[in-house]
Amino acid sequence: MKYDYKKVEAKWQKIWDEEKTFHAEIDHSKPKFYGLVEFPYPSAAGLHVGHPRSYTAMDTICRKKRLEGYNVLYPMGWDAFGLPTENFAMKNHIHPEIVTKNNVARFKSQLKSLGLSFDWDREINTTDPKYYKWTQWIFLQLYKHGLAYKKETNVNYCTGCKVVLANEEVVNGVCERCGSPVVHKVKSQWMLKITEYANKLIDGLEGLDYIERVATQQKNWIGRSYGAEVNFGTTTGDTLTVYTTRCDTLFGATYMVVSPEHKLVDEWIAQGKLKNVAEVQAYREAAARKSDFERTELNKEKTGVQLDGVMGINPVNEQEIPIFISDYVLATYGTGAIMAVPAHDTRDWEFAKKFGLPIIEVVQGKDPSNLEKEAFTDVATGTLVNSGFITGLSVKDAQAKMIAWLEESGKGCAKVNYKLRDWVFSRQRYWGEPIPMVYCEKCGWQPLPEDQLPLVLPDITDFEPGENGESPLARHTDWVNTTCPCCGGPAKRETDTMPQWAGSSWYFLRYMDPHNDKELASKEALEYWSPVDWYNGGMEHTTLHLLYSRFWHKFLYDIGVVTTPEPYAKRTSHGMILGLNPHSFVNLPENEQKALVEEYGSEEAAKKHLVEKYGEMADHPVVKMSKSLGNVVNPDDVVDEYGADTMRLYEMFIGDFEKAAPWNTSSIKGCKRFLDRIWALGDKIVDGEGYRPQLVALFHRTIKKVGEDIESLKANTAIAQLMTLVNALYDNGGATRDELRTLLILMNPLAPHITEEMWEQAGFEGQIAHTQWPVYEEAKCVESTVEIAVLVNGKVRARFNVDANIEAADAIAQAKAQEAVAAAIAGKTIAKEIYVPGKLVNLAVKG
RNA sequence: GCCGCUGUGGCGGAACAGGCAGACGCAAGGGACUUAAAAUCCCUCGGUGGCAACACCGUACCGGUUCGAUCCCGGUCAGCGGCACCA
Numbered sequence: 001m002k003y004d005y006k007k008v009e010a011k012w013q014k015i016w017d018e019e020k021t022f023h024a025e026i027d028h029s030k031p032k033f034y035g036l037v038e039f040p041y042p043s044a045a046g047l048h049v050g051h052p053r054s055y056t057a058m059d060t061i062c063r064k065k066r067l068e069g070y071n072v073l074y075p076m077g078w079d080a081f082g083l084p085t086e087n088f089a090m091k092n093h094i095h096p097e098i099v100t101k102n103n104v105a106r107f108k109s110q111l112k113s114l115g116l117s118f119d120w121d122r123e124i125n126t127t128d129p130k131y132y133k134w135t136q137w138i139f140l141q142l143y144k145h146g147l148a149y150k151k152e153t154n155v156n157y158c159t160g161c162k163v164v165l166a167n168e169e170v171v172n173g174v175c176e177r178c179g180s181p182v183v184h185k186v187k188s189q190w191m192l193k194i195t196e197y198a199n200k201l202i203d204g205l206e207g208l209d210y211i212e213r214v215a216t217q218q219k220n221w222i223g224r225s226y227g228a229e230v231n232f233g234t235t236t237g238d239t240l241t242v243y244t245t246r247c248d249t250l251f252g253a254t255y256m257v258v259s260p261e262h263k264l265v266d267e268w269i270a271q272g273k274l275k276n277v278a279e280v281q282a283y284r285e286a287a288a289r290k291s292d293f294e295r296t297e298l299n300k301e302k303t304g305v306q307l308d309g310v311m312g313i314n315p316v317n318e319q320e321i322p323i324f325i326s327d328y329v330l331a332t333y334g335t336g337a338i339m340a341v342p343a344h345d346t347r348d349w350e351f352a353k354k355f356g357l358p359i360i361e362v363v364q365g366k367d368p369s370n371l372e373k374e375a376f377t378d379v380a381t382g383t384l385v386n387s388g389f390i391t392g393l394s395v396k397d398a399q400a401k402m403i404a405w406l407e408e409s410g411k412g413c414a415k416v417n418y419k420l421r422d423w424v425f426s427r428q429r430y431w432g433e434p435i436p437m438v439y440c441e442k443c444g445w446q447p448l449p450e451d452q453l454p455l456v457l458p459d460i461t462d463f464e465p466g467e468n469g470e471s472p473l474a475r476h477t478d479w480v481n482t483t484c485p486c487c488g489g490p491a492k493r494e495t496d497t498m499p500q501w502a503g504s505s506w507y508f509l510r511y512m513d514p515h516n517d518k519e520l521a522s523k524e525a526l527e528y529w530s531p532v533d534w535y536n537g538g539m540e541h542t543t544l545h546l547l548y549s550r551f552w553h554k555f556l557y558d559i560g561v562v563t564t565p566e567p568y569a570k571r572t573s574h575g576m577i578l579g580l581n582p583h584s585f586v587n588l589p590e591n592e593q594k595a596l597v598e599e600y601g602s603e604e605a606a607k608k609h610l611v612e613k614y615g616e617m618a619d620h621p622v623v624k625m626s627k628s629l630g631n632v633v634n635p636d637d638v639v640d641e642y643g644a645d646t647m648r649l650y651e652m653f654i655g656d657f658e659k660a661a662p663w664n665t666s667s668i669k670g671c672k673r674f675l676d677r678i679w680a681l682g683d684k685i686v687d688g689e690g691y692r693p694q695l696v697a698l699f700h701r702t703i704k705k706v707g708e709d710i711e712s713l714k715a716n717t718a719i720a721q722l723m724t725l726v727n728a729l730y731d732n733g734g735a736t737r738d739e740l741r742t743l744l745i746l747m748n749p750l751a752p753h754i755t756e757e758m759w760e761q762a763g764f765e766g767q768i769a770h771t772q773w774p775v776y777e778e779a780k781c782v783e784s785t786v787e788i789a790v791l792v793n794g795k796v797r798a799r800f801n802v803d804a805n806i807e808a809a810d811a812i813a814q815a816k817a818q819e820a821v822a823a824a825i826a827g828k829t830i831a832k833e834i835y836v837p838g839k840l841v842n843l844a845v846k847g
Numbered sequence: 848g849c850c851g852c853u854g855u856g857g858c859g860g861a862a863c864a865g866g867c868a869g870a871c872g873c874a875a876g877g878g879a880c881u882u883a884a885a886a887u888c889c890c891u892c893g894g895u896g897g898c899a900a901c902a903c904c905g906u907a908c909c910g911g912u913u914c915g916a917u918c919c920c921g922g923u924c925a926g927c928g929g930c931a932c933c934a
Contacts, residue, residue: 212851213852213928216851216929217850217851217928219850220849220851220929220930221929225934227934244934245933300932327932328934329932329934333933334933339934346932347934350932417933542929543929543930653859653860653872654859659852660927660928661860662858662859664858664859666873666874667858667872669872670872671872674872716859716860716871717860717871719871719872720861722871723871723872724870727871787867791867791914791915794914794915833914834866834914834915839867840866840867843914845914
């Protein structure tokens with residue numbers, strides 16, 4: 001009988017739903033396992049084939065863990081606030097709440113059609129006031145602990161859309177959507193002091209099971225560097241403090257640079273100390289006007305203006321050196337001022353060359369004359385020269401001695417700096433959590449009392465941002481006008497909302513206790529389920545979502561709300577699912593390829609033509625799926641044509657889980673065939689108990705390999721092993737009931753519907769979901785006889801079968817007795833004999 | 848520029864921890880069944896030479912260590928990702 005996947009899959013999905021098969025409750029008698037995948041943003045486009053890669057992998061792990069006796073929490077929800085929904089709402093004149101509701105319904109039915117074992121009783125939605133009440137509550141705690149503050153900052157303002165954009169919406173200095181130039185505007189914004197946690201966020205990575213590229217990317221993003229602050233004097237009697245990681249080169253400082261925004265420049269202008277005020281002001285204005293695009297331009301020529309009238313004084317030798325302003329020094333890092341050592345810093349070297357400044361060598365490399373060509377920056381090999389009391393030391397020793405001297409003399413101190421900036425937390429948008437703050441002329445900013453949470457979004461219909469990029473909420477004065485929680489006088493609500501990252505920064509906590517209206521989650525639930533045992537998600541979330549949520553969690557830990565210092569014990573990441581580029585030469589149908597080659601003379605010319613026609617991307621046969629290329633694969637279509645189990649299997653079989661992989665429609669057929677072959681085994685039951693002797697080792701090996709591979713995100717090789725097993729069963733005329741039983745359990749985490757159906761039809765007890773994972777015996781994994789390859793000088797000359805437990809000497813003797821081997825070694829001296837148990841004999845011969 | 852990763856058949860990819868390279872699957876070619884197609888089943892499938900047994904070459908490239916290297920070491924080239932004037 002043919003396998004009717006539509007009927008069978010619908011049947012089991014209904015059973016799982018009705019019986020709440022995957023509902024999790026606290027149960028202290030079992031070990032717990034909390035598996036987490038990133039909850040999706042429910043976009044209007046619906047599910048993408050990329051989503052199920054992560055979901056299926058974790059589903060497979062969770063299903064296997066349940067069979068192994070774990071109490072598994074595998075939840076799902078919706079990260080539903082955000083710009084695309086709001087834009088869709090504006091364009092189509094539908095309230096974002098309705099848009100969200102529709103999109104969520106679509107996503108949910110799509111996910112259910114894949115048979116993912118989520119506990120739907122714990123479903124959450126970040127736009128639900130019952131949920132965002134606690135997002136707002138966490139913000140208030142941050143505020144009360146001095147970690148939320150309001151500050152004038154530069155924001156990105158799109159001149160076309162007349163709205164403020166988030167950093168992520170600015171691509172190459174222009175608006176992601178309309179392509180208009182983005183300029184900077186100063187706006188007062190809520191900020192979160194993530195920098196206060198910079199150290200903890202780096203050090204906390206120690207001892208966590210994060211894949212390395214995630215950990216290093218986070219470290220680089222936080223960008224901790226160890227150095228020193230050095231106080232330079234000036235001829236005006238001021239102190240100009242610089243930050244440097246190379247205090248060993250202090251004797252080589254030949255000038256100083258301050259950022260255009262540096263405060264001392266304002267003071268010197270005000271005090272009339274500068275002789276070239278006009279020139280300096282012009283440079284500062286030009287720098288301020290520069291767009292992001294100009295700032296990020298590669299190979300930019302260094303520019304700058306000397307501050308005429310002031311000189312810096314080097315504390316180590318009292319030498320007077322000039323001071324410049326230049327935009328290659330950033331106002332936001334370190335002290336916004338540097339000492340320049342052109343001999344040993346590439347940027348300083350370029351600047352010095354351009355402005356004709358002296359270059360003094362203080363760290364000697366192999367070839368001092370090379371300093372005319374480039375700076376010498378190698379820290380590992382240099383020795384200090386021309387450097388007073390540190391001459392002759394290695395760089396490392398010189399730094400230690402210099403810091404000691406600076407601290408002793410009060411001219412500086414050791415200092416740690418970070419690249420990480422505070423988190424801009426305001427968005428001038430409607431579809432986000434309202435920031436629960438009130439402004440009173442008399443009392444200043446006041447937090448909303450906690451008993452007034454949630455502060456619900458007003459029901460409005462005009463979502464267009466105001467002129468000057470003000471939040472649409474600002475127009476709704478009946479909502480904006482309120483009373484001051486402090487003095488009771490008239491006050492105004494904050495009209496900015498939170499960024500999309502807010503709701504996702506703590507959602508994994510809510511899953512533990514999703515319906516609690518007293519606290520974000522009960523202590524009992526937090527203690528039982530924390531931490532998340534395994535969190536899988538995209539690499540694109542490494543530096544924002546993952547870091548933000550670790551920050552919030554660490555804060556909640558510090559104030560005693562949560563019970564573990566880190567939210568996620570383990571973090572892995574999947575590669576993207578890509579599509580074939582229909583414009584790439586190699587993906588064209590053969591006849592079109594031929595036609596093009598004929599038309600343009602050669603394959604090269606044809607490819608060149610395609611690049612001219614479609615842009616550089618035509619050179620890449622595999623690209624991101626996109627609507628414009630028409631290579632988007634809809635999971636619904638795949639489920640409809642092949643079934644959910646085939647879809648799941650293909651998602652797992654497609655390739656190395658951590659790497660990007662192209663979706664290949666014809667490869668899906670292989671997975672479908674495999675399931676059909678398993679289905680047909682149901683009619684090929686042979687007599688016999690347990691595993692037949694010739695299959696014992698294969699079964700034990702398969703149980704071992706499938707278990708291990710699923711657990712290490714190598715389901716592709718687990719499936720390959722299961723295919724091998726099924727092929728072997730066919731070679732042996734079918735399966736015994738016990739063999740079928742084991743096969744079905746092993747396949748169940750990967751293909752749950754077909755296996756439950758076969759289980760039921762074969763008359764096995766209950767459901768696979770309630771049975772146990774099979775055990776293997778290491779001793780039974782090996783065959784009793786093995787094939788030994790005989791190599792002579794690394795070349796295979798013969799093979800023979802022997803008992804697996806053969807002694808080395810016997811194996812070597814038998815190897816030499818092989819006809820082809822005897823011929824190959826005849827008349828030669830054997831220099832060495834190696835026996836690798838159960839595998840090979842290698843004879844090294846001479847002469 | 849800095850940091851990280853990757854290079855294996857026509858394709859996706861295997862190969863424990865230095866031990867027979869190419870598991871498993873796709874595509875392709877040949878055959879069986881069929882009025883025919885689909886489906887299914889069988890065979891071939893890294894390259895070169897040979898009717899064949901077989902021989903030689905082969906894991907981006909050059910070199911090293913080793914009885915033995917896709918794997919370890921040194922160098923070169925190519926591709927991908929992240930950060931990007933962070934002092």
